[in-house]
Amino acid sequence: MSATQPVTLTFDDFPKDVRLGDCLRQVEVTAKCVPMTRALVKTKIDAGWWSGVGRERKLGEPDHDWSWDTLFGEVKANANRYGHGWVVQTLDGEVQGAVLYSVNALSMKENDALGKPKPAVFINYLASAPRNRVHLNEPLSGRYRGVGKALVKLTIAHSYYLGFSGRVNLMCVDDSRTRGWYENLGFEQTRTWGDATVFLELPEGQAAHYLASMVV
Amino acid sequence: MPIPPSRKPKGDSTPVTKGGPLPDFLRNPALPPDLPGDEDELSTTFAILIRTHPEALNFRATDLNTLDSVTKRYLLGDMYKALGIKPLKRLGS
Numbered sequence: 001m002s003a004t005q006p007v008t009l010t011f012d013d014f015p016k017d018v019r020l021g022d023c024l025r026q027v028e029v030t031a032k033c034v035p036m037t038r039a040l041v042k043t044k045i046d047a048g049w050w051s052g053v054g055r056e057r058k059l060g061e062p063d064h065d066w067s068w069d070t071l072f073g074e075v076k077a078n079a080n081r082y083g084h085g086w087v088v089q090t091l092d093g094e095v096q097g098a099v100l101y102s103v104n105a106l107s108m109k110e111n112d113a114l115g116k117p118k119p120a121v122f123i124n125y126l127a128s129a130p131r132n133r134v135h136l137n138e139p140l141s142g143r144y145r146g147v148g149k150a151l152v153k154l155t156i157a158h159s160y161y162l163g164f165s166g167r168v169n170l171m172c173v174d175d176s177r178t179r180g181w182y183e184n185l186g187f188e189q190t191r192t193w194g195d196a197t198v199f200l201e202l203p204e205g206q207a208a209h210y211l212a213s214m215v216v
Numbered sequence: 217m218p219i220p221p222s223r224k225p226k227g228d229s230t231p232v233t234k235g236g237p238l239p240d241f242l243r244n245p246a247l248p249p250d251l252p253g254d255e256d257e258l259s260t261t262f263a264i265l266i267r268t269h270p271e272a273l274n275f276r277a278t279d280l281n282t283l284d285s286v287t288k289r290y291l292l293g294d295m296y297k298a299l300g301i302k303p304l305k306r307l308g309s
Contacts, residue, residue, distance in 0.1 A: 009296040009303050010289070012257055018307050033307065078237050081260045082247060102238045103264065104247040119246070119268050122238050150307060157304055161296075162261060163268045171236065214304040 011161040016154065018088060020096070021145035029090065029144075033154050036085030036098060041068045044095040045087075045129075053130050061136070062173055063127050068098060075100045075124050083124075086154055088147050097128040097147035101155050107167050108190035109201050120201070121159040123170035126151055135177075152185060156202065156210050166207025171199050262288050265295050272298040 016033035034040075045068045050058055058064045075083040082104035088097045105122035112118050132142040156166045169190070172178050179189075179198060186206030190199045246267050265272065272295045283291070 009293050009301065010258065011261060014304050014307075016307055074237065081257075082264075103260075104244045105238055105242045106244050108242070119244050119264075120242075122242060124237065153307055157307065160304070161301065162264050163272075163299055163301065169242070171239075211304070213308055214306055215302060216305065 009161075011158050014157055014161070016086075018146070018150040020088070020090070020147060020150070022143070023141040023145060024143055031088050031090045031096065031144075031150075033086050033150065034089050036072060036087050036100070038069060038072065040087055040089075040095060041072055041085075041098075044089075044093070045098060049095075049129050049131075053136055057136050058130070061130070061133075062175075063125075066125070066127070068125075071100055071125050075102065078102075079104060084158065086151065088150055090144070095129065096132060096144050097151055098125070099123060099151040099155065100125040101158075101168075103158065103162055103164075105169065107201065108169055108199055109188070109203055110167065118167060119162070119164050120167040120169050121155050121162070121164060123152075123155055123168060126170070148181070149185065152202075153210050153214070156207050157214060159207070160211055165204040166211050167202065167204060168207065169199065169201035171197050173197070258285060258288050258292065262292050262295075265292070265299075269295070269299055 018031050018033060019028050020031050022029045050064070072085050075085065077083075079102040083100065083102050085098065085100045087095045087099075089095055101121055101123045103119075103121050105120045106117035107120040108117070110118045126148065128142075128144075128147040130136050132144045132147055134142045136142070152168070155168050159168055160166045170182075170187075172182060179200070182200050185202065186209070187200040187202050188206075190201050192198050247264060
């Protein structure tokens, strides 16, 4: 151990700037991933995300009735210190996406030498703001692109820093658009649960591609 | 920075996950919520690394309470190096 050099290897120290595509101005902008707080959730998500979205379009979204304040409390209560929440915040202070995840999960695909499942990060909830979803804003485009991918990459980085090699898993609705998005990122189906829940996992090999881009 | 026409973004196609609590069958029994130690992020990371890679540092999780945060950070750095974990430089897009 060096007594003079500060240690900068932690997830806390990892730079969390993210580049988003601004579809309105057709430029790339910088945003930040910041820890989720109840104040941010109440004022920037629960109070404002759905304003301007028509009732019918809103009801068609699987997260239309999510109270992020409640979900944040739920994850923190169930996972204790292993529950984490992050949001992507643009320079205007608005929250463009949010993720809640737990770091006390197990892999559904990969076992260790003893045959026991390896540890993994489990994404409890992930969503981009409705203003960024293409299908909710047609014929106009969404505002920012790259929010969801940035949040997934953040969970991959956290998994890496915990020694989990970037393994991340989640469950999603059995919907072709949803599954297609995750499969494009490299997630693979592991099992189903009930009639509408599909478990997906990003294996180490796929995570390595994202980690390589973060090392450069 | 202007974006080339061929890469003009149209919006985020990010769907939402179904969402829900961590199912019991996916819960890692090696990480009980009553693990001793501080409630801060550093302790959490440290405790997890000790449990997932005990070979990296001969240290018991129950000793976490005896360490100050600076010592924890140094030990954590040693553990990362022992595991071959290199620092990430950017999150990107």
